[in-house]
Amino acid sequence: MEFSIKTTLPEKQKTGCVVVGVFESRKLTDLAKSLDECSNGYLSDILKQGDMEGKAGSTLLLHHVPGVLAERVLLVGLGKASEFSEKAYLDAIHAALEAVRKTGAKDAYFCLTSTPVKDCDIEWNVYQAALAVKDGFYHFDKLKSSPEKKKDALKKIYLHASGKRVEEALLQGIAVAEGMKLAKDLGNLPGNVCTPTYLSTQALDIAKEYKLDSRILEKEDMQELGMGSLLSVTRGSVEPPKLIVLEYKGAAKSKKPVVLVGKGITFDTGGISLKPGADMDEMKYDMCGAASVLGTIRAAAQMKLKLNIVAIVPSCENMPSGSATKPGDIVTSMSGQTIEVLNTDAEGRLILCDALTYAEKYEPETVIDVATLTGACVIALGHVASGLYSNDEKLAAELIEAGEKARDRAWRMPLWDEYQEQLKSNFADMGNIGGRPAGSVTAACFLARFTKKYRWAHLDVAGTAYRSGRHKGSTGRPVPLLCRFLIERADRA
Ligand code: BES
Ligand code: MN
Ligand code: ZN
Secondary structure, eight states: OEEEEEOSOGGGOOOSEEEEEEEETTEEOHHHHHHHHHTTSHHHHHHHTTSOOOOTTOEEEEESOTTOOSSEEEEEEEEEGGGOOHHHHHHHHHHHHHHHHHSOOSEEEEOGGGSOOTTOOHHHHHHHHHHHHHHHTOOOOTTSSSOOOOOOOOOEEEEEOOSTTHHHHHHHHHHHHHHHHHHHHHHHSOTTTSOHHHHHHHHHHHHHHHTOEEEEEOHHHHHHHTOHHHHHHHTTOSSOOEEEEEEEEOSOTTSOOEEEEEOEEEEEOOTTSOOOSTTGGGGGGGGHHHHHHHHHHHHHHHTTOSSEEEEEEEEEEEOOSTTSOOTTEEEEOTTSOEEEESOTTOOHHHHHHHHHHHHGGGOOSEEEEEEOOOHHHHHHHTTTOEEEEESOHHHHHHHHHHHHHHTOOEEEOOOOGGGGGGGOOSSSSEESOOOSTTHHHHHHHHHHTTOTTSOEEEEEOTTTSEEOGGGOEEOOTTHHHHHHHHHHHHHHO
16 A cells, blocks of 8 residues: 655545545535535435434445546544544544455545544644555455455545645554554464564564664573573473564664563463463463564664663473462563462463563663553453553553553553552562452562662553454554553653
């Protein structure tokens, strides 16, 4: 899909389909009015006949509108003008895209982007439209033997917009969509394809394309560094573990980096604390944190953000076997703290804690980890918001705000000391589980013991990184949130 920005009046653009908005009830937006005037009131006549009210999500396709160069005119209902919010705007874009794709139009001119949205600027409109369109075209069928031939005629979209930074916003929307695509592809690939080794080769490909520094730590390197906790998780697997590091340098050397850490369990059986069989296939998504971190650093590099960013991905499988870690085993983390592995299915925190200690060497400005960490987070927040934990008020507020703006929301959860009690062990410095109550909180509290040396936030994306059921698939979240956070940071610098 190609995009470009135009300021041409809708009637003057030669295109397969020009798309304009209509508010409820039967109120033409400015650019729809312009079409109406050129066509001698053709649109208002049709509205008067009662063919369209302007209800949110409704569309009406017209052919051969007089005085208009486009082959088709698509009217899109926007709902009440007074209620035209971010959600209504995105719904309108989606409805428009769906309707245009049903036609044979090879290109389309979206004029919806110029309709003001409450509390948003034109750059936001452009960014979201590009993102929504690109993301709307995502499909994953590379593992079908004969993929359905998509007969999408639509190849190019023009967006009506004028403003100082609309071109930049367009490029950002495209970059974030491509980052999401990478995250989705990696997530959707099955465990027998997307192994730790596969993740590391994908990371190296990104490094090559965007000239990032890269480093892959092997098992021996982990042993040397004393990553006993990470190593305890990989013990039952025949796939070699990897710790992937990518460094993007968009700012002066002296500028401390934002470090992103992503959980990269390429399949989570639970280990000796084996999971039940139902839906276990979904545990191929247990590397979605890693995928989002790779997608984000790729997008940041594509946007040439003036920031330094490091991505760290600890990756391995969690398998049962004769050599697997057993419940009750005690391991020593890279930090020196000892851990009693009371449940081998609480493995995410075991690989993250060593990666978080490793992050110290980058003297980070901020560290954010992303992980499909707990089923309890899904119980708490469902599939709407990611769980956000932080040891820094300002960082937490920034991330919440970024999530709102990106419409990829997170909700703050507590890290109070009272919860730390639940991690007590009789035999080691801590256990790796805190019991059923507040399971997402105690998992975060575990990580907090390894992140005292820097500003840190943790996103539990177990409920948001992928969908189950008929629409099973990776969502690409929280790439939009992370990218928005980084864009705002770069803008402020
Ligand atoms: N990868 C899972 C968390 C998960 C569960 C993600 C469901 C997405 C959907 C994680 O490794 C895990 O197994 N967590 C356990 C922790 C428990 C043993 C303390 C859980 O949530 O049940
Ligand atoms: Mn697990
Ligand atoms: Zn897991």
